[in-house]
Amino acid sequence: MNVLCTGGAGYVGSACLRRILRFGYDAVAYDNLSTGNRAAVPDGRLIVGDILDRDALERTMRDCRIGAVMHFAALASVPDSIADPGSYWLTNVIGTKNVLDAMIECDVPLILFSSTAATYAFTSDMPLTESSLQDPHVPYGTTKLTAERLIHDYARAYGLGYTFLRYFNAxxxxxxxxxxxxxxxxxxxxxxxxxxxxxxxxxxxxxxxxxxxxxxxxxxDYVHTTDLAAAHQLALETLEPGMGRAYNVGSxxxxxxxxxxxxxxxxxxxxxxxxxxxxxxxxxxxxxASPSKLEQELGWKRRxxxxxxxxxxxxxxxxxxxxxxxxxxxxxxxxxx
Ligand SMILES: NC(=O)c1ccc[n+]([C@@H]2O[C@H](COP(=O)([O-])OP(=O)(O)OC[C@H]3O[C@@H](n4cnc5c(N)ncnc54)[C@H](O)[C@@H]3O)[C@@H](O)[C@H]2O)c1
Missing domain, CATH: 3.90.25.10 (UDP-galactose 4-epimerase, domain 1)
Known part of the structure; x- marks a missing residue:
């Protein structure tokens, strides 16, 4: 299967891209290099593009015959999101909507989404489980939770399969x-x-x-990127159209x-x-985060x-x-x- 990794030149995205390449997937990074690094991506695997550019997204999905998207591209700093919420809504919400619209247009049925601990209510009992209350306290978390809801709504309307991986500190x-x-x-x-x-x-x-x-x-809660990448690989291997799941990735x-x-x-x-x-x-x-669901359902084990x-x-x-x-x-x- 060909996989499009938006934000695949970033810290987590590039680790996951390299992992799935090793596991036999054909994959490309699609990244505007705003915080990512060209050198983090294996040669010939980077397409420089912006998720705010819907035409370029569609072109890439068609040209690369994409079958699944791993959506990492985002702005991801809590203090910056408080200072500049507009940019976070634009990239994290409108950018995600562009990715989804391009997927529908190009018949791409599967999406893995990088979500975050910041979507949960901080008043909840620890460790957090996937059913803990989601009630973000900062714009970064609000935009990521809104993106989750958008994906859920698109999945229901168009039969997409999705997995939210809510990770803690990569x-x-x-x-x-x-x-x-x-x-x-x-x-x-x-x-x-x-x-x-x-x-x-x-x-x-x-x-x-x-x-x-x-x-x-x-x-x-600190999780190694190698273990995060393994979680993405397991989620990708088991994702099917019509499926909707969320997993915490923590320790x-x-x-x-x-x-x-x-x-x-x-x-x-x-x-x-x-x-x-x-x-x-x-x-x-x-x-x-409690990782029990990820361990029990997908057999994830931290190295x-x-x-x-x-x-x-x-x-x-x-x-x-x-x-x-x-x-x-x-x-x-x-x-x-
Ligand atoms: N690092 C963590 O601890 C952590 C924890 C929870 C969730 N996450 C999520 O994981 C994902 C990756 O985080 P990271 O730590 O690797 O961050 P990162 O900044 O290293 O990676 C983000 C990537 O997205 C790219 N990008 C940003 N805006 C873009 C746009 N408009 N179009 C195309 N590419 C764009 C950047 O250039 C970068 O390569 C994010 O979605 C983040 O919210 C990260």
């Missing part, structure tokens, strides 16, 4: 050190910590030290910001300077179930690619920044 890097997290404007904790370790940033900012958690910092447990800093410090062998500031709007104290190995793979990437895909250093020997 993290880590390819174990061979060749691909990892690289965005010009970074807002994710682990790359920010390693940005300090490699001298790109002076210190780390920790938003709130007075949360109702054991050490006062926020707790999040069932969480780590606090200070625990993640500690894990990174152990890997690099020195301490990371950080400053604790006021809480940030839109952050919940704790976000943890990276320890925070220490997740951050080891991330450090192997960041220490050899301090400027992302633009530069790389020799892998030889440990690099203590």
């Amino acid at each position: 993290s880590g890097a390819d174990p061979d050190g060749t691909h990892g997290e690289a965005r010009a404007a970074e807002s994710h904790l682990i790359p920010l910590i390693f940005g300090v370790a490699t001298g790109r940033r002076e210190k780390l900012t920790v938003y709130g030290g007075d949360w109702p958690t054991p050490d006062g910092t926020c707790i999040r 069932g447990s969480g780590s606090s910001v200070l625990e993640v800093i500690g894990a990174c410090e152990s890997v690099i062998g020195r301490s990371i300077p950080y400053e604790v500031v006021e809480r940030r709007p839109g952050d919940p104290a704790v976000l943890i 990276y179930d320890r925070l220490s190995t997740i951050v080891e793979t991330a450090w192997a990437w960041h220490r050899t690619h301090p400027d992302g895909y633009a530069t790389s250093r020799s892998m030889a020997g440990p690099l203590h920044a």
